[in-house]
Amino acid sequence: MSNLLSTSQERVYFKDLMSRFLFVSEGWIEAYTPGRTAEELTGKTDFDVFTTDHASAAFADEQEIIRTGVPLVGQVERETYSGRPDAWVSTTKMPLRDERGEIIGTFGITRDITAQIRAEQGLARQAGELGAQNERLRELDRLKDEFVALVSHELRTPLTSIIGYIQLLRDERASGLDTDHFAEVIERNAERLLRLVGDLLFLSQMQSGRLALELRDTDLAGLAAEAVEEARPEAARNHVDLTLSATPVPRITVDPTRIAQLLGNLVSNAVKFTPEGGTVEVTLAADDGEAVLSVADTGIGIQATDRERIFERFFRTEAATQRVIPGSGLGLTISRAIVDAHQGTITVRSDGEHGSTFTVRLPLAPEPLALARRAHAGRSGGASGQPARTVATG
Ligand SMILES: Nc1ncnc2c1ncn2[C@@H]1O[C@H](COP(=O)(O)OP(=O)(O)O)[C@@H](O)[C@H]1O
Ligand SMILES: [Mg+2]
Known part of the structure; x- marks a missing residue:
């Protein structure tokens, strides 16, 4: 028996009532105290081998087994205390009894189950x-x-x-x-159809990460004026008063087509969600290193619970669908993606009753490193000195 255990690769030990080693197998020594002999360990305790935390926990377990006679079977623990890379072990500890059945210590066997875990x-x-x-x-x-x-x-x-x-x-x-x-x-x-098809195409490009920005030195005030002029016929038809007030902002490096698309989405929303007699005001200003574009309307407003959801694909508020105001629910999803690609932010404020204000903030000097990195990812060689740079988004 002793031979078998001492040559066994299993980690086996016997301890006395005070948790002092009576015997440890070769497998045990190899795992925890390589180079030492079974004789050297006899009389020592876990406190001589392991961390105090682990030794105290093991001691408590063993004293409980001695007190109750109940074995501890297959306890899985993570070994962080053996001085080797962390491993998972399964430990079984039982009371050790003499010929008369009296408990004279404990007997334990530990098995490495790291591979299984x-x-x-x-x-x-x-x-x-x-x-x-x-x-x-x-x-x-x-x-x-x-x-x-x-x-x-x-x-x-x-x-x-x-x-x-x-x-x-x-x-x-x-x-x-x-x-x-x-x-x-x-x-x-026909234009409405064309816009829808364009939006769907844009969305699918966005989702497959094939969207690219063509960055150019741009006059935002000019873009804002164009967006307002484009929406003017619709505003006139709806009897909505549409105004633009722009203070000078420095030229900015953006993708003008995308920013025009963003403005178009916000202005056309404001116009279509504002009933007759209302107003839509587009403003542009520079503030704290950012260009700030806002579109404020006196329209139907957006409930607080919907204010995040309106940026989701296909989401439209009940107020919009009940009033049968046409739309696909894609405009704001696309708008947010465009703003994100420019390292900007888009927020909405609405008191739920008296209209909404959408505010877009675009950094006047976006992090050149981030832009360069993106440009590189988008198209090799798209470096400075060229009129347009490509920025991959997605
Ligand atoms: N200015 C606004 N006033 C009130 N609700 C708005 C406004 N802009 C957007 N919404 C709400 O957000 C939803 C999503 O907008 P959008 O993505 O542009 O979709 P669509 O215009 O096709 O309905 C709209 O359907 C509407 O419910
Ligand atoms: Mg829209």
Whole structure:
């Protein structure tokens, strides 16, 4: 028995009532006190070998076994105390009895189960990853459903209108009436379709990380003026008073097409969510190293609970859908992505009753390092000295 244990690779020990070693196996020595002999260890305790914390815990366990006679079976612990890389072990400790059955100490066996634990951890991690992947697939599936519902409505409405007005155009032309109005409606609806298709394309590029910024030295006031002029016909139709007040801001390096798109989204939202007689005010100013663009309206407002959600894909407030105000719920998602790509921020303020104010802050001097790094990732060689730089986003 003694031979078997001493040559066993298992970590086995016997201890007396005071937890002093009576015997330790070769496997035990190799694991915890390489180079020492079983004789040297006889009479020593865990306190001579391990940290005080571990030795005290083991001592308490052993005294409990001696007091109750109840073994401790398969206790899994992490070994951080053996002076070797951390490992997981399973320990079983039992009372040691003499011929008469009296408890005279403890007997223990410890087994390295690091490989097993690592495998279990690996499996758990994989299960977690699969779960997350599954969740993403579900989310995609939900988006697809939303997308189909949206597209069937958002594509059909303008198309129905276009076809209807073309028919009218044909009829009225026969009777020689002024047809400008019909052409205008057709054009507006065709533009709405074009915008939707453009937004969807933009979104898919955004999601696949293929979006690139063409950075140029830009006059923001000019962009703001253009955005306001573009929205003016719609504002006039809705009887909304649209104004621009711009104080001079330094020229700024941005992607002018994207910033125009961002402004267009915010201004057209403000105009369409503001009832007759309301006002929309676009302002531009410089503040603390940033260009600050804001679009304030006196429209239907946004409930506090919706103020974060409006930036989600396809999200539209109930107020918007109930009033049958057209839209796809993509504008603000895209706007936020554009602002992010420029290292800026977009926030919304609304008292839920008397209109909303969207504020975009763009750094006048964005971190050159970050821009350079991004430019590099976007297109090799897109360095300074060229009129436009490409910035990868996504
Ligand atoms: N100026 C605003 N006033 C009130 N609600 C707004 C305003 N701008 C955006 N919203 C709300 O946020 C939603 C998302 O906006 P957006 O992404 O531009 O989608 P869309 O304009 O196609 O509805 C809108 O449907 C609307 O509910
Ligand atoms: Mg919009």
